[in-house]
Amino acid sequence: MKKLSVHDLMPEDSLWLDFKGIFDHQAIRESELSPFFQALEAYADGWMPDVVEGKRRRKYGRAVVWKALEEERRERGATIGLYRTKWPALDMTLRLWFPPLEPEINLTAAVQPLSFFAEEERCRQFVEIVRAWASRYPVSHASAHSVADRALSGAPDFGRDDETRRRDGFDKIYEVFWLNVFGRKLVETVGRERMLSTPAHRVEELPNGSILLVTWPTAADFARDEAREAQARTHVHLRPDLDYDTVLRTLRERSATLAPVEPRFHPDVAPLLSRVVDRVAIQERQRKIAEFNAYRPPEPEEWRPADSVQPPDVEDSERALQHYSYLAEHLVALMHTKVPSVFKETPESLTDVDYQFWHEEFPRVFEREKIDAHAVPAIGAYLGEVLVRNLGGRWIPRKKLEEAQVLVGNRVWLPFVRAHRYMRSCQSLLDYSLTQLYREAERHRG
Helix, strand or coil: CCCCCHHHCCCCCCEEEEEEEECCCCCCHHHHHHHHHHHHHHHCCCCCCCEEECCCEEECCHHHHHHHHHHCCCCCEEEEEEECCCCCEEEEEEEEECCCCCCEEEEEEEEECHHHHCCHHHHHHHHHHHHHHHHHCCECEEEEEEHHHHHHCCCCCCCCCHHHHHHHCCCCCCCCCCEEEECHHHHHHHCHHHHHCCCCCEEEECCCCCEEEECCCCCCCCCCHHHHHHHHHHHHHHCCCCCHHHHHHHHHHHHHHHCCCCCCCCCCCHHHHHHHHHHCCHHHHHHHHHHHHHCCCCCCCCEEEHHHCCCCCCCCHHHHHHHHHHHHHHHHHHHCCCCHHHHHCCHHHHHHHHHHHHHHCHHHHCCHHHHHHHHHHHHHHHHHHHHHHHHCCEEECCCCHHHCEEEECCEEECHHHHHHHHCCCHHHHHHCCHHHHHHHHHHCCC
């Protein structure tokens, strides 16, 4: 049974839920937790989990949940995952904490894509789940909001160090999200009458004294200007010390940061930059696309006209070619597990290699001496082999690796020189990518 991960879909915003509620750890587990799953099953319209993962991955069912929690039980807690096998993707983690820690149901969930919550009725049912949970399991604070916008808000630290955040939690209204539940302590801090008079889409006092607040009918429309105005009004009402115009300006800046930008990357490196963008944090994605739209890699300089080629200066050319092949195999050995295409020695495999080195931050992580002694020769040889295999190139061996050339059309290319520049820094992986040099050589093969 294969679960659908949020990483299996195109990079897109998600609806993030953060819920921490107190439960009776001395009660019978099934009777204490059944209301939690009853609400989920009743209202999770279209995004109900169908997979439970503990020690094993099983089809969702109450009995399966109890079994998974029992299998994962430790002295201080138990953790299971709940997922889906179909769109939309769900990544839900349920943790139970036991004494000496405070007995707590700790749930985080991401439903992707956020656009799934564009319908008012579906959002209302989502709110009903949280309402039922917060009524049954008292919270200090719970929220649901866009993953990207939540990150831009500074949550969960809000400018505090980790120790302060862990000690104080959400001890004042740092931010107002699309859906909020404020526990009794927060309600009393703000003032119950003030909180109940908040100008929001929905404000409801729960039986245990908590207050549920929803700023706008639909979660997916959080960045609409009308929704931002409602969010700002709500925040300033709950925090009279804040200035409405300042709060609204900040929210609009966040909306602008998240506004879609059409990719227009340099064609030689577009396949690589698209991969890089897909791994950028979702809140930074549009900004990075705009940055890469303006980016132009330096023109490759690792070449000479064919009529200025340096002739071979090795005693045994065949042996030199075997050595280049041997060096290239070092890169295959290094990368094949994470980059299976490296065996094929194609232009696409060069892009895969480029991306993997960037993803691993290879020039930063590994020792410079080892990079220069082992990685650079392997990369240069592999690049040369791809030029030979795919563009009809021909090695012109030299005693010094940095002088070794590959003749393609009316130019000779210096793959080891390129590899040396390529491995100088993480930015160099983009500025001197293997992908770009290949595309330039392809245009000049004649």
